[in-house]
Amino acid sequence: MSGSYYVPETSKWPALGSAAVGVMMIGLGVVLVHGVGSLIMALGTVAVLAVMWFWFRDVVIESRQGLYDAQMDRSFRWGMGWFIFSEIMFFAAFFGTLYYVRTFALPWLDGEGAKGIATLLWPDFTASWPLMNPPDSSISGPHDIVSPWQLPLVNTLFLVTSSITLTVSHEALKEGLRATARNWLIVTLVLGACFLIVQGVEYYEAYTHYGITLDAGIYGSTFFLLTGFHGFHVTIGVVTLAVMLARILKGHFSRDDHFAFEAGAWYWHFVDVVWIGLFLFVYVF
Protein backbone atom coordinates (compact mmCIF):
# COMPACT_ATOMS: atom_id res chain seq x y z
CA MET A 1 0.00 0.00 0.00
CA SER A 2 3.05 2.27 0.17
CA GLY A 3 2.60 5.41 -1.90
CA SER A 4 -1.09 4.76 -2.39
CA TYR A 5 -4.14 6.48 -0.97
CA TYR A 6 -7.20 4.52 0.11
CA VAL A 7 -10.42 6.04 -1.18
CA PRO A 8 -13.34 4.52 0.68
CA GLU A 9 -16.48 3.69 -1.24
CA THR A 10 -19.44 6.05 -1.02
CA SER A 11 -20.76 5.98 2.56
CA LYS A 12 -24.36 6.48 3.65
CA TRP A 13 -23.39 7.24 7.25
CA PRO A 14 -22.71 11.01 6.99
CA ALA A 15 -26.16 11.65 5.47
CA LEU A 16 -27.92 9.30 7.90
CA GLY A 17 -25.99 10.77 10.81
CA SER A 18 -27.06 14.30 9.86
CA ALA A 19 -30.69 13.19 9.58
CA ALA A 20 -30.50 11.46 12.97
CA VAL A 21 -28.99 14.55 14.65
CA GLY A 22 -31.71 16.65 13.01
CA VAL A 23 -34.49 14.45 14.43
CA MET A 24 -32.85 14.48 17.86
CA MET A 25 -32.50 18.28 17.92
CA ILE A 26 -36.03 18.88 16.62
CA GLY A 27 -37.27 16.59 19.39
CA LEU A 28 -35.20 18.50 21.95
CA GLY A 29 -36.54 21.82 20.68
CA VAL A 30 -40.15 20.64 20.86
CA VAL A 31 -39.56 19.30 24.37
CA LEU A 32 -38.03 22.58 25.55
CA VAL A 33 -40.71 24.80 23.99
CA HIS A 34 -43.88 22.70 24.30
CA GLY A 35 -43.00 20.10 26.93
CA VAL A 36 -43.88 17.18 24.65
CA GLY A 37 -41.99 15.24 21.97
CA SER A 38 -39.65 13.25 24.18
CA LEU A 39 -40.35 10.19 22.01
CA ILE A 40 -39.03 12.02 18.93
CA MET A 41 -35.93 13.06 20.86
CA ALA A 42 -35.40 9.51 22.14
CA LEU A 43 -35.76 8.07 18.63
CA GLY A 44 -33.28 10.62 17.29
CA THR A 45 -30.81 9.82 20.06
CA VAL A 46 -31.07 6.08 19.37
CA ALA A 47 -30.58 6.78 15.66
CA VAL A 48 -27.46 8.87 16.35
CA LEU A 49 -25.99 6.11 18.51
CA ALA A 50 -26.85 3.49 15.87
CA VAL A 51 -25.17 5.51 13.10
CA MET A 52 -22.07 5.96 15.27
CA TRP A 53 -21.96 2.22 15.99
CA PHE A 54 -22.24 1.14 12.35
CA TRP A 55 -19.96 3.90 11.06
CA PHE A 56 -17.19 3.06 13.55
CA ARG A 57 -17.71 -0.65 12.87
CA ASP A 58 -17.08 -0.06 9.13
CA VAL A 59 -13.90 1.88 9.91
CA VAL A 60 -12.61 -0.90 12.18
CA ILE A 61 -13.38 -3.53 9.52
CA GLU A 62 -11.56 -1.52 6.84
CA SER A 63 -8.60 -1.03 9.17
CA ARG A 64 -8.47 -4.77 9.96
CA GLN A 65 -8.53 -5.52 6.23
CA GLY A 66 -5.30 -3.55 5.90
CA LEU A 67 -6.85 -0.97 3.59
CA TYR A 68 -5.34 2.02 5.40
CA ASP A 69 -1.85 3.31 4.66
CA ALA A 70 0.34 6.02 6.21
CA GLN A 71 -1.58 8.81 4.49
CA MET A 72 -4.88 7.49 5.87
CA ASP A 73 -3.25 7.27 9.29
CA ARG A 74 -2.42 10.99 9.06
CA SER A 75 -6.05 11.72 8.12
CA PHE A 76 -7.26 10.00 11.28
CA ARG A 77 -4.71 11.88 13.36
CA TRP A 78 -5.85 15.24 11.99
CA GLY A 79 -9.46 14.24 12.54
CA MET A 80 -8.54 13.66 16.18
CA GLY A 81 -6.76 17.03 16.15
CA TRP A 82 -9.91 18.89 15.14
CA PHE A 83 -11.92 16.94 17.69
CA ILE A 84 -9.43 17.97 20.39
CA PHE A 85 -9.70 21.60 19.24
CA SER A 86 -13.51 21.52 19.44
CA GLU A 87 -13.37 20.00 22.93
CA ILE A 88 -10.96 22.67 24.15
CA MET A 89 -13.24 25.41 22.78
CA PHE A 90 -16.26 23.74 24.38
CA PHE A 91 -14.81 23.71 27.89
CA ALA A 92 -13.09 27.09 27.40
CA ALA A 93 -16.56 28.61 26.93
CA PHE A 94 -17.79 27.21 30.25
CA PHE A 95 -14.64 28.04 32.21
CA GLY A 96 -14.82 31.48 30.57
CA THR A 97 -18.40 31.86 31.79
CA LEU A 98 -17.35 31.09 35.34
CA TYR A 99 -14.44 33.54 35.12
CA TYR A 100 -16.62 36.30 33.62
CA VAL A 101 -19.34 35.93 36.25
CA ARG A 102 -16.94 35.85 39.19
CA THR A 103 -14.49 38.51 37.98
CA PHE A 104 -16.75 40.96 36.14
CA ALA A 105 -20.51 40.51 36.36
CA LEU A 106 -20.91 40.11 40.12
CA PRO A 107 -18.57 43.01 41.08
CA TRP A 108 -20.41 45.23 38.57
CA LEU A 109 -23.73 44.40 40.20
CA ASP A 110 -22.13 45.33 43.53
CA GLY A 111 -21.10 48.74 42.18
CA GLU A 112 -17.43 48.01 41.45
CA GLY A 113 -15.50 48.43 38.23
CA ALA A 114 -16.24 49.97 34.83
CA LYS A 115 -19.89 48.96 34.79
CA GLY A 116 -20.54 49.45 38.46
CA ILE A 117 -23.58 51.56 37.61
CA ALA A 118 -25.36 48.20 37.34
CA THR A 119 -25.69 48.39 41.11
CA LEU A 120 -28.75 50.61 40.48
CA LEU A 121 -30.62 47.45 39.48
CA TRP A 122 -30.41 45.90 42.94
CA PRO A 123 -28.95 48.48 45.38
CA ASP A 124 -28.98 46.07 48.31
CA PHE A 125 -27.05 43.36 46.47
CA THR A 126 -23.69 42.24 47.89
CA ALA A 127 -21.40 40.20 45.64
CA SER A 128 -19.96 36.94 46.91
CA TRP A 129 -18.95 33.58 45.56
CA PRO A 130 -20.52 31.08 45.76
CA LEU A 131 -23.52 33.34 45.25
CA MET A 132 -25.85 32.24 48.03
CA ASN A 133 -28.22 35.24 47.68
CA PRO A 134 -29.04 36.10 44.04
CA PRO A 135 -30.02 39.78 43.63
CA ASP A 136 -33.60 39.12 42.49
CA SER A 137 -35.85 37.76 45.22
CA SER A 138 -37.69 35.56 42.71
CA ILE A 139 -34.62 33.31 42.59
CA SER A 140 -33.51 31.51 45.71
CA GLY A 141 -29.88 30.50 45.87
CA PRO A 142 -28.42 27.39 47.46
CA HIS A 143 -28.38 27.22 51.25
CA ASP A 144 -25.13 25.27 51.40
CA ILE A 145 -22.21 24.33 49.15
CA VAL A 146 -20.52 21.03 48.37
CA SER A 147 -17.28 20.69 50.31
CA PRO A 148 -14.39 19.92 47.94
CA TRP A 149 -12.78 17.71 50.55
CA GLN A 150 -15.47 15.06 50.60
CA LEU A 151 -17.01 13.48 47.46
CA PRO A 152 -15.22 15.77 44.94
CA LEU A 153 -11.85 14.80 46.46
CA VAL A 154 -12.80 11.11 46.28
CA ASN A 155 -13.65 11.60 42.62
CA THR A 156 -10.35 13.40 42.02
CA LEU A 157 -8.53 10.42 43.50
CA PHE A 158 -10.56 8.07 41.29
CA LEU A 159 -9.77 9.96 38.09
CA VAL A 160 -6.06 10.57 38.76
CA THR A 161 -5.63 6.92 39.73
CA SER A 162 -7.49 5.85 36.59
CA SER A 163 -5.07 7.91 34.49
CA ILE A 164 -2.15 6.11 36.15
CA THR A 165 -3.67 2.66 35.50
CA LEU A 166 -4.41 3.68 31.90
CA THR A 167 -0.79 4.76 31.46
CA VAL A 168 0.34 1.33 32.70
CA SER A 169 -2.02 -0.27 30.16
CA HIS A 170 -0.67 2.04 27.44
CA GLU A 171 2.93 1.13 28.27
CA ALA A 172 2.04 -2.58 28.27
CA LEU A 173 0.47 -2.31 24.82
CA LYS A 174 3.59 -0.56 23.53
CA GLU A 175 5.65 -3.45 24.91
CA GLY A 176 3.38 -6.09 23.41
CA LEU A 177 2.09 -7.29 26.80
CA ARG A 178 -1.54 -7.68 25.80
CA ALA A 179 -2.79 -9.41 28.97
CA THR A 180 -1.27 -6.67 31.14
CA ALA A 181 -2.76 -3.99 28.90
CA ARG A 182 -6.16 -5.67 29.15
CA ASN A 183 -6.07 -6.02 32.95
CA TRP A 184 -5.06 -2.42 33.67
CA LEU A 185 -7.59 -1.16 31.17
CA ILE A 186 -10.30 -3.05 33.08
CA VAL A 187 -9.14 -1.38 36.32
CA THR A 188 -9.31 2.00 34.54
CA LEU A 189 -12.89 1.32 33.44
CA VAL A 190 -13.92 0.32 36.96
CA LEU A 191 -12.45 3.55 38.35
CA GLY A 192 -14.24 5.56 35.65
CA ALA A 193 -17.53 3.90 36.59
CA CYS A 194 -16.85 4.65 40.28
CA PHE A 195 -16.41 8.33 39.36
CA LEU A 196 -19.80 8.43 37.65
CA ILE A 197 -21.53 6.69 40.56
CA VAL A 198 -20.02 9.10 43.09
CA GLN A 199 -21.02 12.05 40.92
CA GLY A 200 -24.58 10.72 40.90
CA VAL A 201 -24.51 10.58 44.71
CA GLU A 202 -23.08 14.10 44.83
CA TYR A 203 -25.85 15.41 42.57
CA TYR A 204 -28.47 13.77 44.77
CA GLU A 205 -26.93 15.40 47.85
CA ALA A 206 -26.70 18.77 46.09
CA TYR A 207 -30.33 18.72 44.98
CA THR A 208 -31.93 17.32 48.11
CA HIS A 209 -29.75 18.63 50.94
CA TYR A 210 -27.90 21.73 49.74
CA GLY A 211 -30.51 23.39 47.54
CA ILE A 212 -28.03 23.45 44.63
CA THR A 213 -30.24 23.08 41.56
CA LEU A 214 -30.22 24.36 38.00
CA ASP A 215 -32.62 27.06 39.20
CA ALA A 216 -30.47 28.17 42.15
CA GLY A 217 -29.10 31.25 40.42
CA ILE A 218 -25.79 31.57 38.58
CA TYR A 219 -23.95 29.31 41.04
CA GLY A 220 -26.31 26.38 40.53
CA SER A 221 -26.43 26.76 36.76
CA THR A 222 -22.65 27.07 36.29
CA PHE A 223 -22.05 24.22 38.77
CA PHE A 224 -24.26 21.82 36.84
CA LEU A 225 -23.20 23.04 33.39
CA LEU A 226 -19.53 22.50 34.13
CA THR A 227 -19.70 19.31 36.18
CA GLY A 228 -22.60 17.88 34.15
CA PHE A 229 -20.93 18.26 30.78
CA HIS A 230 -17.71 16.92 32.29
CA GLY A 231 -19.59 13.88 33.59
CA PHE A 232 -21.01 13.41 30.10
CA HIS A 233 -17.46 13.45 28.73
CA VAL A 234 -16.35 10.89 31.32
CA THR A 235 -19.21 8.73 30.05
CA ILE A 236 -17.93 9.14 26.48
CA GLY A 237 -14.44 8.25 27.70
CA VAL A 238 -15.69 5.12 29.48
CA VAL A 239 -17.53 4.00 26.33
CA THR A 240 -14.44 4.70 24.19
CA LEU A 241 -12.13 2.77 26.52
CA ALA A 242 -14.67 -0.07 26.73
CA VAL A 243 -14.53 -0.32 22.93
CA MET A 244 -10.70 -0.36 23.16
CA LEU A 245 -10.97 -3.20 25.69
CA ALA A 246 -13.27 -5.14 23.36
CA ARG A 247 -10.80 -4.61 20.51
CA ILE A 248 -7.87 -5.82 22.64
CA LEU A 249 -9.91 -8.91 23.57
CA LYS A 250 -10.56 -9.52 19.86
CA GLY A 251 -6.83 -9.34 19.11
CA HIS A 252 -6.78 -5.91 17.50
CA PHE A 253 -3.81 -3.50 17.86
CA SER A 254 -0.10 -4.23 17.72
CA ARG A 255 2.98 -2.56 19.17
CA ASP A 256 3.31 -0.48 16.00
CA ASP A 257 -0.34 0.07 15.12
CA HIS A 258 -2.72 1.25 17.85
CA PHE A 259 -3.73 4.82 17.03
CA ALA A 260 -7.31 4.30 18.27
CA PHE A 261 -6.05 3.21 21.68
CA GLU A 262 -3.57 6.09 21.89
CA ALA A 263 -6.19 8.66 20.87
CA GLY A 264 -8.68 7.21 23.39
CA ALA A 265 -6.02 7.31 26.10
CA TRP A 266 -5.19 10.94 25.33
CA TYR A 267 -8.89 11.78 25.54
CA TRP A 268 -9.10 10.18 28.99
CA HIS A 269 -6.13 12.27 30.16
CA PHE A 270 -7.86 15.36 28.77
CA VAL A 271 -11.03 14.56 30.71
CA ASP A 272 -8.91 14.10 33.84
CA VAL A 273 -7.20 17.49 33.35
CA VAL A 274 -10.58 19.17 32.87
CA TRP A 275 -11.77 17.61 36.12
CA ILE A 276 -8.71 18.87 38.00
CA GLY A 277 -9.48 22.32 36.57
CA LEU A 278 -13.07 21.98 37.79
CA PHE A 279 -11.93 20.79 41.20
CA LEU A 280 -9.70 23.85 41.53
CA PHE A 281 -11.98 26.54 40.10
CA VAL A 282 -15.47 25.26 40.92
CA TYR A 283 -14.89 23.62 44.29
CA VAL A 284 -11.66 24.90 45.94
CA PHE A 285 -10.91 28.46 44.79
Added chain:
Amino acid sequence: MLKALIVLVFLVMVSSLAAGAGFLLSDDSRSRRVLVSLKLRVATASVLLVLLLYGFYFGDLAAG
Protein backbone atom coordinates in the same frame (compact mmCIF):
# COMPACT_ATOMS: atom_id res chain seq x y z
CA MET B 1 2.88 30.62 47.92
CA LEU B 2 1.03 27.28 47.90
CA LYS B 3 -1.56 28.60 45.44
CA ALA B 4 1.20 29.86 43.14
CA LEU B 5 2.85 26.44 43.28
CA ILE B 6 -0.48 24.75 42.49
CA VAL B 7 -1.00 27.05 39.50
CA LEU B 8 2.56 26.35 38.29
CA VAL B 9 2.15 22.56 38.51
CA PHE B 10 -1.26 22.86 36.84
CA LEU B 11 0.33 24.75 33.92
CA VAL B 12 3.07 22.11 33.57
CA MET B 13 0.37 19.43 33.56
CA VAL B 14 -1.62 21.22 30.84
CA SER B 15 1.57 21.77 28.83
CA SER B 16 2.47 18.07 28.93
CA LEU B 17 -1.07 17.20 27.80
CA ALA B 18 -0.76 19.72 24.95
CA ALA B 19 2.62 18.24 23.99
CA GLY B 20 0.98 14.80 23.93
CA ALA B 21 -1.67 16.13 21.54
CA GLY B 22 1.05 17.53 19.29
CA PHE B 23 2.90 14.22 19.21
CA LEU B 24 -0.37 12.37 18.60
CA LEU B 25 -0.80 14.43 15.43
CA SER B 26 2.79 14.37 14.21
CA ASP B 27 4.14 10.91 15.09
CA ASP B 28 3.10 7.40 14.08
CA SER B 29 2.25 4.63 16.55
CA ARG B 30 5.88 3.45 16.81
CA SER B 31 6.82 6.69 18.55
CA ARG B 32 6.86 6.72 22.35
CA ARG B 33 6.58 10.51 22.65
CA VAL B 34 2.81 10.54 23.29
CA LEU B 35 3.25 8.00 26.07
CA VAL B 36 6.18 9.88 27.62
CA SER B 37 4.28 13.18 27.65
CA LEU B 38 1.24 11.47 29.20
CA LYS B 39 3.50 9.95 31.87
CA LEU B 40 4.66 13.46 32.71
CA ARG B 41 1.01 14.49 32.74
CA VAL B 42 0.00 11.91 35.37
CA ALA B 43 3.16 12.59 37.39
CA THR B 44 2.31 16.30 37.61
CA ALA B 45 -1.32 15.46 38.40
CA SER B 46 -0.10 13.33 41.31
CA VAL B 47 2.13 16.15 42.57
CA LEU B 48 -0.82 18.53 42.29
CA LEU B 49 -2.98 16.18 44.30
CA VAL B 50 -0.34 15.99 47.04
CA LEU B 51 -0.17 19.81 47.13
CA LEU B 52 -3.96 20.03 47.43
CA LEU B 53 -4.04 17.49 50.25
CA TYR B 54 -1.23 19.36 52.00
CA GLY B 55 -3.17 22.61 51.66
CA PHE B 56 -6.34 21.02 52.98
CA TYR B 57 -4.62 19.27 55.89
CA PHE B 58 -2.79 22.38 57.07
CA GLY B 59 -5.75 24.67 56.40
CA ASP B 60 -4.10 26.75 53.65
CA LEU B 61 -6.92 26.03 51.23
CA ALA B 62 -10.39 26.96 52.39
CA ALA B 63 -13.45 25.38 50.79
CA GLY B 64 -15.30 27.46 48.25
